[in-house]
Amino acid sequence: MSEVCVKVALRVRPLLPLEVLQNHKVCLRIVPDSNKVTVGSDRLFSFDHAFGPTATQDEVYDSCVQPLVETLLRGDNATVFCFGQTGSGKTYTIGGGNLGEEGGIIDRVAENVFSLLGEKNSDGVETKVRVTYLELYMEQLQDLLESHNTDKELFISKNNKGNTVVVGAKEIVVTSAEELLSVVEAGNVLRHIKTTGMNEHSSRSHTILTLQVVQAFPHNNPSLKPSCSSKLCLVDLAGSECARKRNKDSRHNESAHINRGLLALGNVIRVLATRAQNNCKIPHIPYRDSKITRLLQDSLGGTAHTLMVACVSPSHHSVAETVGVLQCADKARHIRNCPTATSTH
Template sequence: MSEVCVKVALRVRPLLPLEVLQNHKVCVRIVPDSTQVMVGSDRLFSFDHAFGPTATQDEVYNSCVQPLVETLLRGDNATVFCFGQTGSGKTYTFGGGNLGEKGGIIDRVAENVFSLLGEKKNSDGVETTVRVTYLELYMEELQDLLESHNTDKELFISKNDKGNTVVVGAKEIVVTSAEELLSIVEVGNVLRHINITGMNEHSSRSHTILTLQVVKGFPNSNPSLKSSCSSKLCLVDLAGSERARKGNKGSQHKESAHINRGLLALGNVIRVLADRARNNCNSTHIPYRDSKITRLLQDSLGGTAHTLMVACVSPSHHSVDETVGVLQRAAKARRIRNCPTATSTHTEAD
């Protein structure tokens, strides 16, 4: 079983107009013709991809996300997750609901998946179904964004018979086009917890997990059996980390506390997995069960998926402490090793 390392793409957003008016200084720069980033004058970090403020959505997608879509359609699991401080450009990068040139990762994945499936159908005739789930993790409670929040339904994180992480009770919808998929995402986004905070006028107060499951049916020499291959792509938009001193109060402070605890647990999992890879030791306990977000990402970090972390940062000197924290976690994530495997099943014909 071959191992692959988690890939990390760094994206530095431009200074915002208000930051320019307030004379914020740029303290984060991409080293020209490299995948390295310099913080201040003496801190250097290396990644698999590095995108500066002028990088387009196309550049980000084509360089590091599109290969994962091709991986998905070959039968392997894949994950893309956005990580960074609130207000660092994650929502713009991730997108959802815009098929234009500003469309983000979700929009381009939707187009790419169905375009490639159309080409493959014309060439091999394999029957393929795409199923979608869309979940939110808010205040450590899972909620289904494909159903009204007033439904009395509990969701459970579990392992299936293949050892993969699944959410029991999540609603699945079969989609047949990019437009249908993005319409579902838009409807789900209406139910998301989003609020104005001291750091962001459109702040996600929860983590979201959009999963595309591709199921392919193949002819079998034994007519009493059906052969199929199932793979999934998880698109995970993590809520941004927030410092208490940034001014959130009341319910927003409680939300921030839950977000930060989950991200701290994620940071601990990344650290343990990175240390295990560096020391070539497989016996170390990995604290996946310290939070629900780390349980949901168990297949993606040290598991069976091809994984890309998109780390988003602000260039402002006002955010340098948060930026360095994100870069340190992202640098450690590059050392994590996964063992991607294809899943095929044989079931009795009806």
């Protein structure tokens, strides 16, 4: 079983118009013709990809996400998750509901998956795409494909193949990019999004959009498995928010839950990176410290091809938070996963 490292892409957003008016200074820069970034005058970080403020949505997708879609259709699991401080551009990067040039990763995945599946269908491969869309808010899982008035509980569990699943989540079969994005838009209406001290439209929850692709291959080709099932998880993590910058009201509890979950995620990344760097066995990985780390267990140290998109602000006002994101992303690059193709038989 071959190992692959988690890939990390850094994305630096532009200074916002208000930040320019308030004379914010740029505190980090991409080193030209490289995947390195400098912070201040003495800190240098290297990543698998580095995108500056002028990078387009197409550049981000084509460079590091599109290969994962090809991986998905070969039968392997894959994950893309956006990580960073609130207001750093995560939700813009992940996208959802916009097929134009400003559309993000979800929009481009929708088009790419169904385009490639159309080619496979013409070769006699029968395919089906199932979608689940979940929100983790205040450590409670909610189904974004169901009204929040629906009285049902969701449970994180392992299936008979050892993969993480959410029992009770509603699945919808979609047959086109437009249909998939319609489902995402309907789910986004139910998301917890509020104004905070740092972001006018801050995501107050983590969201996990999962595409499960089932492929049944022609029986007259003995070189192919009869059928396989693989999944792609697209995760928009809520942004961390420094206590001195967040609103002093009921949102304090939301921020506390978000930061505790992200702290648990950082601990998992640190332990897995230490294990990989020192080539040692660590008996306990603290996945169970939060629900978001349990949900990402297949993606970090598990069986998926994983890409972390680390989003940061260039403003000197956020330099401490930015360095924290860069340090966590640097550790994530050392994590090793063991992707395996999954047969349904």
